[in-house]
Amino acid sequence: MKTITLSPSGQSVPVNEGDTVLMAVERGGYALPNNCRAGTCGECKVRVLEGEVDQGFVLDMALPQAERQQGYRLVCVAKPISDQIVLEWGAADAAPKLFPPRVDMPYLVVDRIPRTPRIVELHLMPLGTPMRFWPGQYVAIKAPSRPNQPRHYSLARAPRPDGLIVLQITRVDGGVTSTWLHENVAIGATLPISGPYGTFIGDPKAETPVLCLAAGSGQAPILSLADAALRRGYSSPVTLIFSARTADDIYGQGLLAYWTLKHRNFKSYVTLTREQRSGLLNGHIPEILPGLFPDLAGYSVFIAGSPAFSDACVTAVKQLGARDEQLNMEKFVDQNLGRHT
Ligand SMILES: Cc1cc2nc3c(=O)[nH]c(=O)nc-3n(C[C@H](O)[C@H](O)[C@H](O)COP(=O)(O)OP(=O)(O)OC[C@H]3O[C@@H](n4cnc5c(N)ncnc54)[C@H](O)[C@@H]3O)c2cc1C
Ligand code: FES
Known part of the structure; x- marks a missing residue:
């Protein structure tokens, strides 16, 4: 099995078939900043110290050539090729912090509240084990007509014991997922939800204004x-x-x-x-x-x-x-x- 090792801590995580580097390290609970998960924003840039990954096509805007030459990769889309990959991973990040994401968890739409002419709020209850997440994280949803391009929606409430999650979705003109969520997803529908993702989670120890x-x-x-x-x-x-x-x-x-x-x-x-x-x-x-x-x-x-x-x-x-x-x-x-x- 392929393995990713974090340097300098030496912690390692296994890579499952089809994993991107980000998916594997998140499953291990490590918090790496990420946003688009599509190779467009550049937030998940990490240096690969050893081993080879398949970066696929990404724009220079997200990963400039000079940084590629220094070994940086966008790990949200990079897939391991070598059996052993070593990633530069700050010592402060060495302890796992995140709940490992899960894919396509069934959630039932229990309420649907139009909040503004463009924003609808969906309330969803888990049909299986509730997802554990940090406040500020987001989930991914795939419109049936575009199953390979999930879109992200932030969780709008802190975690609750019954597992209810709340999403607030803006209708984007011509937007496949947001229009589908607005027009076709009714109370009683079951949605496959993946997540949690993201590191917009704040520092629970902070006591600043x-x-x-x-x-x-x-x-x-x-x-x-x-x-x-x-x-x-x-x-x-x-x-x-x-x-x-x-x-x-x-x-x-x-x-x-x-x-x-x-x-x-x-x-x-x-x-x-x-x-x-x-x-x-x-x-x-x-x-x-x-x-x-x-x-x-x-x-x-x-x-x-x-x-x-x-x-x-x-x-x-x-x-x-x-x-x-x-x-x-x-x-x-x-x-x-x-x-x-
Ligand atoms: C970390 C993160 C969290 C997010 N959380 C939320 C949230 O809580 N609520 C929410 O409503 N949205 C959120 N978004 C935006 C959401 O993921 C989608 O980008 C948005 O719903 C459009 O997807 P779509 O499939 O409807 O549009 P697409 O079919 O992908 O695109 C249709 C058209 O709209 C344009 N477009 C696509 N996305 C955007 C955008 N975000 N802004 C402006 N124009 C766009 C495209 O260029 C294209 O022309 C979040 C995005 C990220 C990265
Ligand atoms: S490039 Fe945006 S998360 Fe990877």
């Missing part, structure tokens, strides 16, 4: 992280700023109102970018942030939404003093970007 910035269904992973933090009695201030285009695009306010009343350290704001309403903020988050948070040194910052939203927020929070090591980001990247057909 927290600022969460979300746009659209980017609110999903943020709700999951905040839900978990508040439930476990996080005592530092937690602030959520939700950016929506218009009042019709606002959702989730009932839960946020409940958290505000129940937890004195929680506060939330809504800002509208395309209309003005009294009682709400107005403008894009990077524009309004300096007025609300002039100094973000010492804050842990969580950002989720489209790549453009996330990048603009990162620039803004860094200008206000947030440090790289306290920045956590979940970009909802378009998983088609690297495809050349």
Whole structure:
């Protein structure tokens, strides 16, 4: 059997038939940042120190030639060729942290709530053993018409004992999976769910003030992280700023109102970018942030939404003093970007 060894810790994981390098190390519980799982975003870049992998076709944008020559590979799509692969793996990451993902677990749709004209919320109950996951992680779903191109959806609540999971899905114009989930998946349907994936999980030991910035269904992973933090009695201030285009695009306010009343350290704001309403903020988050948070040194910052939203927020929070090591980001990247057909 092929084996992947992590260096310098010397820990090793077995490779199953058809595994990518990422699938094998995740099954071992190791947390490697990843996002698109399709060779397009570059987040899963790791140096292969020994052995050969089949990288397949990936764009230079995700893996520049100079980095390829230094041995870096995108492990979400790279498949082991040699029997022994050695990966450079920081000593701090040497202990397993993740719950091993499982593929095609049957989940029953028990509720379906239109949240905005473009976002539907699905509530799903496991028909088998509940999936164990960290708040902030995501699952993968395959539309029947496109079984080889799963799409990712963030888990929108912290784990619950009964295994219920909540997904918030934005309808993308012309989008195969999101349109199918909106139009064809009804209460009573069974969906094969794979996961959990991702490392947008925060540090359970941290006790810093927290600022969460979300746009659209980017609110999903943020709700999951905040839900978990508040439930476990996080005592530092937690602030959520939700950016929506218009009042019709606002959702989730009932839960946020409940958290505000129940937890004195929680506060939330809504800002509208395309209309003005009294009682709400107005403008894009990077524009309004300096007025609300002039100094973000010492804050842990969580950002989720489209790549453009996330990048603009990162620039803004860094200008206000947030440090790289306290920045956590979940970009909802378009998983088609690297495809050349
Ligand atoms: C880590 C991660 C977590 C995510 N979590 C969520 C979530 O909780 N809720 C949610 O609604 N979405 C989420 N997404 C986005 C989701 O995975 C899909 O990209 C989205 O639903 C579109 O898939 P589709 O099959 O409908 O569109 P496709 O059929 O793949 O694409 C149709 C058209 O839309 C464009 N397109 C595709 N994806 C996007 C995109 N993300 N943004 C803009 N244009 C796009 C394509 O270029 C193409 O022109 C997440 C993505 C990632 C990487
Ligand atoms: S997760 Fe591998 S390139 Fe995006």
